[in-house]
Amino acid sequence: MTSEPFPRVAVDPGDSDDELRRKASTVRPTPRQVAWQRQELVAFVHFGINTFTGLECGSGTDDLSLFDPVELDCGQWARSLADAGFRSVILTAKHHDGFCLWPSRYTAHSVAATPWRAGRGDVVRELAEAARAVGLGLGVYLSPADLHQTHAADGCYGNGSPAVETVIPTLVPGDDRAARVESGELPSFTYVVDDYNRYYLNQLYELLTEHGPVGEVWLDGADPTATKQHYDHDTWFSMVRALAPDATCAVGGPDVRWVGNESGYARYSEWSVVPMRDEPSEFGHTTAVAEEEHDLAGPAAMRRAGHFAWYPAEVDVSIRPGWFHHASQDTAVKSLPRLMDLYRHSVGRNAVLLLNVPPDRRGRFADPDLARLTEFGRVLREAYGVDLAADAHTGEDVPDSVLVELPQPRTFNVVGLSEDIRHGQLVESFAVDVWLSGAWERVATGTTVGHKRLVSLPRPLTSHRLRVRVLASRGAVRPDVSLMLDPTVPAPVVHDSFAAARDSRGISSDDAPGIADLGGTGVSLSAQALAAAGIVPGGPVAHGGLEFRWPDTAPGEPDNVRADGQTITMSGSGSRIGFLLLGTADRSFGPGLATYTDGSRQEIPLLALDTLGEGDYPAGAHTIVSMPYHNRPDGRADRPARVGWCAAPLDPARTLESITLPRYGEGTNPEEPGVHVFAVTLG
Numbered sequence: 051m052t053s054e055p056f057p058r059v060a061v062d063p064g065d066s067d068d069e070l071r072r073k074a075s076t077v078r079p080t081p082r083q084v085a086w087q088r089q090e091l092v093a094f095v096h097f098g099i100n101t102f103t104g105l106e107c108g109s110g111t112d113d114l115s116l117f118d119p120v121e122l123d124c125g126q127w128a129r130s131l132a133d134a135g136f137r138s139v140i141l142t143a144k145h146h147d148g149f150c151l152w153p154s155r156y157t158a159h160s161v162a163a164t165p166w167r168a169g170r171g172d173v174v175r176e177l178a179e180a181a182r183a184v185g186l187g188l189g190v191y192l193s194p195a196d197l198h199q200t201h202a203a204d205g206c207y208g209n210g211s212p213a214v215e216t217v218i219p220t221l222v223p224g225d226d227r228a229a230r231v232e233s234g235e236l237p238s239f240t241y242v243v244d245d246y247n248r249y250y251l252n253q254l255y256e257l258l259t260e261h262g263p264v265g266e267v268w269l270d271g272a273d274p275t276a277t278k279q280h281y282d283h284d285t286w287f288s289m290v291r292a293l294a295p296d297a298t299c300a301v302g303g304p305d306v307r308w309v310g311n312e313s314g315y316a317r318y319s320e321w322s323v324v325p326m327r328d329e330p331s332e333f334g335h336t337t338a339v340a341e342e343e344h345d346l347a348g349p350a351a352m353r354r355a356g357h358f359a360w361y362p363a364e365v366d367v368s369i370r371p372g373w374f375h376h377a378s379q380d381t382a383v384k385s386l387p388r389l390m391d392l393y394r395h396s397v398g399r400n401a402v403l404l405l406n407v408p409p410d411r412r413g414r415f416a417d418p419d420l421a422r423l424t425e426f427g428r429v430l431r432e433a434y435g436v437d438l439a440a441d442a443h444t445g446e447d448v449p450d451s452v453l454v455e456l457p458q459p460r461t462f463n464v465v466g467l468s469e470d471i472r473h474g475q476l477v478e479s480f481a482v483d484v485w486l487s488g489a490w491e492r493v494a495t496g497t498t499v500g501h502k503r504l505v506s507l508p509r510p511l512t513s514h515r516l517r518v519r520v521l522a523s524r525g526a527v528r529p530d531v532s533l534m535l536d537p538t539v540p541a542p543v544v545h546d547s548f549a550a551a552r553d554s555r556g557i558s559s560d561d562a563p564g565i566a567d568l569g570g571t572g573v574s575l576s577a578q579a580l581a582a583a584g585i586v587p588g589g590p591v592a593h594g595g596l597e598f599r600w601p602d603t604a605p606g607e608p609d610n611v612r613a614d615g616q617t618i619t620m621s622g623s624g625s626r627i628g629f630l631l632l633g634t635a636d637r638s639f640g641p642g643l644a645t646y647t648d649g650s651r652q653e654i655p656l657l658a659l660d661t662l663g664e665g666d667y668p669a670g671a672h673t674i675v676s677m678p679y680h681n682r683p684d685g686r687a688d689r690p691a692r693v694g695w696c697a698a699p700l701d702p703a704r705t706l707e708s709i710t711l712p713r714y715g716e717g718t719n720p721e722e723p724g725v726h727v728f729a730v731t732l733g
């Protein structure tokens with residue numbers, strides 16, 4: 051097997067916190083990870099039989115005669131993505147249903163069995179060519195879970211077959227590659243694998259050898275099969291390394307980490323140096339100790355590590371509620387401010403943004419998505435393509451600080467910081483000071499930097515001097531500084547109190563039983579769940595040593611605050627802050643910020659579980675009650691209602707001035723992740 055050292059450093063059980071930080075400072079990315087990170091924007095394209103059935107997840111026995119994208123135009127996808135600033139595009143060559151967008155030799159369940167182009171089409175090839183023509187890289191999503199192979203009579207997913215010596219590619223009768231394999235022009239690999247791993251490897255082989263260079267292989271972690279099938283991950287990765295040495299293996303792979311949510315937001319402190327479990331396999335393939343947790347790489351997670359690895363975050367999110375195109379969602383394409391917000395909180399938090407734009411049944415991007423992509427690209431170029439500090443003189447006035455002197459005053463509202471990640475990720479915290487009215491004023495503080503940190507200011511400032519102070523770091527580091535003016539940075543919404551912050555945004559009414567309503571009265575989700583927990587409006591509820599008072603609202607008046615970035619005045623001191631909350635869709639975590647009266651800030655994570663599926667709350671949050679919620683007109687319950695609480699430590703020596711809630715979603719659609727906060731308390 052081909053192998054290369056994975057950028058990782060072993061941890062010893064007795065390592066002190068300082069030793070852990072020192073070891074973490076020595077972890078470096080591979081060149082392929084550096085190249086991957088520098089792309090910043092990668093597009094996702096979900097397209098397949100689901101586009102025609104209207105489903106998000108097909109059954110594997112879907113009617114393939116429906117697949118007929120008569121106007122398929124991969125050129126339109128590629129051009130619009132490249133124009134918007136995306137550097138590569140990842141196509142769902144095979145989603146969980148098992149339908150292949152290329153005519154695979156190993157299954158009949160592919161484009162070859164559809165009426166499209168009389169069964170002679172190949173979407174992967176068309177996209178590969180279109181992408182190459184405009185300089186976009188190509189990635190492939192090949193779902194490990196395969197419902198067709200689970201359900202078809204001759205399917206091999208989880209069939210209990212023995213692992214036997216196997217040559218990849220496994221030639222089929224009349225295989226057009228036979229001569230090239232024989233001559234060695236096409237490489238062969240010998241592995242010991244079962245039927246499904248053979249199937250998967252052969253398909254990977256087709257994708258990696260027939261469609262030009264592949265830059266990213268995306269292995270989705272979701273598994274709707276309810277069938278046990280072992281994946282020979284190391285074998286897959288070793289073959290990817292041999293056939294596509296520059297390709298990153300993402301999500302469950304050794305190179306790129308799933309950020310832990312599908313809402314579009316990276317963590318406030320998004321480390322690329324990540325504490326990993328146990329000993330790595332040959333490809334460093336273990337999981338992060340806290341992959342889906344908010345504290346991914348802080349001191350607590352570091353103490354649980356077997357080793358540290360360079361494992362940078364990719365933030366996958368769709369431009370619309372679904373991953374696949376549904377005409378009914380044409381009006382729910384994310385707004386420009388929302389996309390810009392996602393950009394600042396993914397790329398601007400040391401991650402790569404993987405934005406999904408799903409083509410419609412014609413095989414083209416729909417007009418609303420196209421228009422939004424164009425706008426997004428234009429605003430990105432105008433706001434972030436111009437560094438207002440490009441002609442600045444940068445120097446050091448005191449150690450660990452970067453002084454930026456501009457030739458004349460400039461107006462900016464975003465400060466960009468960047469570490470050269472080839473030398474690792476070192477900054478742990480920083481402060482930004484701006485020279486205003488003859489004195490330094492601290493305008494922002496933050497934690498990690500990494501490849502890029504975008505710090506939005508509450509309002510545009512005009513100055514000719516700025517200073518970035520590295521307050522804590524794992525080694526000597528001077529981040530690069532850039533200045534931008536982004537017209538989409540929202541003015542802060544500030545409320546005097548929790549009660550004043552309640553409004554009806556994101557709260558649907560009890561008259562709409564088809565969606566999860568959160569009105570807090572009558573039959574609503576929260577009312578049902580809270581009643582089950584014995585919590586009544588106006589009444590107190592103690593949890594985790596904190597006492598919450600459920601807001602006593604008038605009938606019909608909203609009883610909760612949507613976590614969407616608003617700032618709420620919360621005066622007082624305490625050693626903990628607690629939240630009573632409820633998630634709507636998708637597992638959501640997000641950093642809120644506590645601001646103390648002395649101007650210092652501290653991250654306060656809010657965590658809420660997906661209401662769509664069962665699962666554990668991420669560490670630090672707990673369910674108070676989970677019960678079936680009858681949210682369908684026919685009384686069907688397909689979502690549990692969960693009210694939970696989470697708490698975060700505060701500095702008791704300081705006085706809290708306000709809290710800023712995280713941004714999760716717009717709340718206009720029930721499929722958008724969201725979090726509703728019912729009560730906040732200090733303890």
Ligand code: FUL
Nearest residue numbers: 106107270271272366373
């Ligand atoms: C998830 C899948 O189940 C969704 O359909 C989608 O492909 C998303 C990117 O990953 O795990």
